[in-house]
Structures are given as C-alpha cells and as structure tokens.
Amino acid sequence: MKIHKMIPSLCTWQISMLTLITNILFVTSTSPSPNPSHHDLLALLSLKSHITSDALSSWDAASNDTSKPVPNFCKWTGVTHGDRRHPGHVTAIDLHGYGLGGTISQDIGNLTYLHFIDLSSNNLVGDIPSSLGNCRRLRTMNLSSNHLSGSVPTPLGHLSKLKIFNVNYNNLTGEILTTLFNVTTLMFLRIGGNSFQGQIPSWLSNLTSLTDLYLVNNNFSGNIPADLCKLSNLTGFDVMNNKLDGPVPPSLFNISSITILGLAKNQLTGSLPLDIGFKLPKLYALVTYNNYFEGPIPASLSNASELQYLILRGNQYHGFIPWEIGIHGKLKFFRRPQ
Numbered sequence: 174m175k176i177h178k179m180i181p182s183l184c185t186w187q188i189s190m191l192t193l194i195t196n197i198l199f200v201t202s203t204s205p206s207p208n209p210s211h212h213d214l215l216a217l218l219s220l221k222s223h224i225t226s227d228a229l230s231s232w233d234a235a236s237n238d239t240s241k242p243v244p245n246f247c248k249w250t251g252v253t254h255g256d257r258r259h260p261g262h263v264t265a266i267d268l269h270g271y272g273l274g275g276t277i278s279q280d281i282g283n284l285t286y287l288h289f290i291d292l293s294s295n296n297l298v299g300d301i302p303s304s305l306g307n308c309r310r311l312r313t314m315n316l317s318s319n320h321l322s323g324s325v326p327t328p329l330g331h332l333s334k335l336k337i338f339n340v341n342y343n344n345l346t347g348e349i350l351t352t353l354f355n356v357t358t359l360m361f362l363r364i365g366g367n368s369f370q371g372q373i374p375s376w377l378s379n380l381t382s383l384t385d386l387y388l389v390n391n392n393f394s395g396n397i398p399a400d401l402c403k404l405s406n407l408t409g410f411d412v413m414n415n416k417l418d419g420p421v422p423p424s425l426f427n428i429s430s431i432t433i434l435g436l437a438k439n440q441l442t443g444s445l446p447l448d449i450g451f452k453l454p455k456l457y458a459l460v461t462y463n464n465y466f467e468g469p470i471p472a473s474l475s476n477a478s479e480l481q482y483l484i485l486r487g488n489q490y491h492g493f494i495p496w497e498i499g500i501h502g503k504l505k506f507f508r509r510p511q
Contacts, residue, residue, distance in 0.1 A: 210261045212283065217246055217263065219280035228271040255286055262286035269315065270294040277321075282307040291315040293339070298322070301340070306331045317341035317363065327352045334358055341387065342366035351376075358382055365389035365411070372396070373412070378403040389413040389435065397441075399424050411435030413460065418442070432457040436464065437484070444468030450476035458482035465489060474498045481505045 221232045231250045246263070247254040253265035263284045273295040281290075282304020288311060297319040305314070306328025314332075317339045324347035325340070335356050345367040351374070353359065359380050370392040377386070378400035384407060393415040401410075402424035410425070413435045420443030421436065432455050441464040446452060449459075450473030457479050466488040472495035474480060481503050498504070 210263075213261070213263045213286075214246055216278075216280045216283040217249070217252065219278040223276045223278040224273050225275040226271075226273055228268075228273055253289075264310075265289040267291045268295070273297060276300075277302050277316075279304045281305060284308060285310070287311055289313045292319070293317040295319050301326055301329075301345075303328045305329060309333065311335055313337040315339040316343070319343050321345060323347075325352055329353065330355055332356055336382075337361040339363040340367065345369065354379060356380070360406075361385045361387075363387040365391065367391055369393065373398055373401075373417075375400040377401060380404070381406070383407055384430075385409045387411050388415065391415055393417060395419075397421055397425065401425060402427055404428060405430065407431055408455075409433040412439065414438040416440065426452045429453060430455065432479070434458070435460045437462045439464055441465065442467075445471050447471045448473050450474040453477060456480050458484075460484045461488060463487035467491065470494055470498075472497050475500055479503065 217232060221229045229250060232246070246252055251266055251268040251271070252263055255262040255264045264286050265288060267289070269291045270293070273292065275297065276299035277292065277297060279302045281302055285307055287308045290311065290313065293315045294317070299321065300323040301316065301321055303326035305311070306326060309331060311332050312334050313336065315337065318341065321340070321343040322345065324345065330352040333356065336358055338353070338359060339361065341363045342365065345364070347369060348371045353362070354376050357380055360382050362380065362383060363385065365387045366389065368391065372395035373388065373393050375398040378398065381403060383404050386404070386407060387409065389411050390413065393412065394417065396419040397412065397417060399422035402422065405428060407428050408430050410431060411433060414437065417439040418441065421441060423446065426446050426449055429452060431453050434453070434456065435458070437460045444467055447469070449471050450456070454477055456477035458481065459474070460482065462484050464487070467490060469492040470485065470490055474483070475495065475497035478501045480498070480501070483498070483504060
C-alpha cells in the first residue's frame with residue numbers, strides 16, 4: 174500500500190465543500206421548472222454530442238427544433254436549473270463518475286450562468302475548453318481524474334469568483350498556471366498528478382484565500398518560495414514527489430493553520446525547526462520521507478496534539494526519537510528514520 178494514499182488529505186474537506194455547494198444549488202430543482210433557455214439547451218446538446226458513452230441518454234434531443242417547445246432539460250441527469258433570478262438557465266452540472274468518454278465541447282462556455290461543474294472521475298480526453306473562461310459565475314470547477322491534456326487555458330484567469338479549481342490526475346503540462354494569478358478568490362488549488370514543470374512561482378502568495386495547495390506528483394523543480402508564508406489561511410500544503418531542492422523556507426513553518434505538511438520524495442535539505450510543534454500546533458500529518466533532512470527529531474512535536482501521521486524515513490535525522498511525541502496516543506502511522 175502506498176503510504177501517501179493512507180493519509181486522508183484535505184480531499185475530505187474539499188468533497189465536503191463540493192457537496193455543500195451542490196446541495197445548495199440542487200435545492201432549486203425542487204421548485205417548479207421554469208421555461209428552459211434554448212441557448213442553454215443547444216450548449217447541453219453540443220456537450221452530449223462530444224460524449225462517446227450513452228450515460229447521457231436522458232438528455233433527449235428530440236425537440237431540438239426552434240419551432241417546437243424547448244425540452245425541459247431541468248430534469249436531465251446531472252443538470253440543475255437556476256433560481257428565481259436566473260430561471261431556465263443551467264447553473265450546475267454534476268456528472269462525476271458517470272464513465273463519460275470523449276471530449277468537453279467548447280460550447281460549454283455558452284452556459285454563462287454556470288456556478289458549478291464537476292466532470293471528475295470519467296474518461297474524458299482532449300484540452301480543457303478555453304471557453305470556460307466565459308463562465309464568469311463559476312465557483313467550482315472539478316475536472317480531476319480524467320485524461321485531459323495540454324495546458325491550462327489563459328481565459329480561465331477571468332474567473333474572478335472561482336473558489337475551487339481541481340484538475341488532479343490528468344495529463345496536463347506546461348508551466349504552473351500563470352493564468353490564475355488574479356483569481357484571488359481561490360481556496361482550493363489542486364493540480365497534483367500531472368506533468369507541470371518549472372519552479373513553484375512566488376506569485377502564488379497573491380492567492381491569500383488559499384486553504385489547500387496540492388502540487389504532488391509533478392515535475393516542479395528549484396526551491397520552495399519563501400513568499401508562500403503570506404498564505405496565512407493555508408491548512409494543507411503538499412508538494413510530494415517533485416524535484417524540489419534546497420531548504421524549506423523557515424517562514425513556511427510560521428503558518429500556524431497548517432494541518433497537513435507533505436514534503437516527501439524531493440531533494441530537500443536542512444532540518445526541522447526545534448519548535449515546529451509550537452509553530453504548527455494543529456499538525457495532523459507530517460510527511461518528509463526520502464529527502465536529505467538532517468538534525469534531531471524535535472521533541473516539540475508532542476505539542477501537536479492532533480498529530481496522527483508522522484513519516485520521516487529515508488533522511489539523515491540523528492539522535493533518539495523523543496518519547497514525548499506519542500503521549501497523546503493519536504499516532505496512527507509512524508515510520509521512524511532509518
């Protein structure tokens with residue numbers, strides 16, 4: 174079993190957030206269906222036409238004729254219509270785990286009232302449509318666990334209300350998301366399991382609403398930017414399995430809200446602060462294996478009373494393992510240095 178998969182990452186909180194938003198949006202589906210927008214209908218039919226599976230059979234195109242009544246897509250699988258402010262418009266699409274194949278139609282950008290889209294855990298290929306940048310009301314975009322390729326489109330930088338951006342585990346490439354520089358509303362940025370490269374840019378510190386920064390399993394290189402200490406709301410920081418080197422900036426250990434700190438499988442050097450347990454009292458998981466860390470294991474980790482995962486092997490730590498670390502009895506997984 175892979176150690177990293179044993180750690181319940183912030184994906185749990187992300188799913189909770191996604192579920193909450195979805196539930197809020199789906200409440201509208203219990204109200205009487207408004208007259209559907211023909212403009213939105215055409216966008217949905219285009220989306221269906223690019224899908225190679227029959228999972229969207231309920232999306233009936235029989236009435237795709239302007240001379241006939243518009244089909245009530247408000248009852249279609251995974252589609253939610255708007256509230257009184259936006260009657261008849263698509264506000265949410267949730268098709269995660271439907272086994273969808275094919276590509277994502279560029280016409281999806283015509284759904285300009287869209288707040289939420291989740292196409293995760295499917296078999297979609299091709300590029301992320303640049304037209305999604307037209308969906309200025311989007312707050313959640315989850316395209317994770319597909320086979321999408323190419324880079325993150327520049328127009329996504331126009332999504333000034335976006336809070337959750339999840340493209341984990343695709344085949345995306347290029348430099349890290351400079352397009353998102355101005356999306357300061359972002360709370361969850363999850364781009365792990367792709368082939369992004371270059372340095373982790375210091376401009377990420379501009380995204381001061383971030384609570385979850387998940388960059389694992391990419392090709393990032395160079396140092397961890399010291400400016401990331403400005404992310405004072407950060408609870409999860411995971412850069413496992415990249416090509417990062419040098420010491421971890423001391424300022425990163427000043428973000429007292431951090432609960433998960435994943436640094437494993439890089440070429441990082443230096444030592445853990447002796448007072449790490451006081452600086453990061455909410456620490457839940459500390460994962461540093463397979464680096465070049467040295468020095469003693471701080472006894473102050475005993476102050477992190479919620480610590481459950483401590484994985485330190487494959488480094489150059491020395492000395493004894495402080496007995497105090499286990500006094501709270503919550504450690505579920507501990508790999509000692511070798």
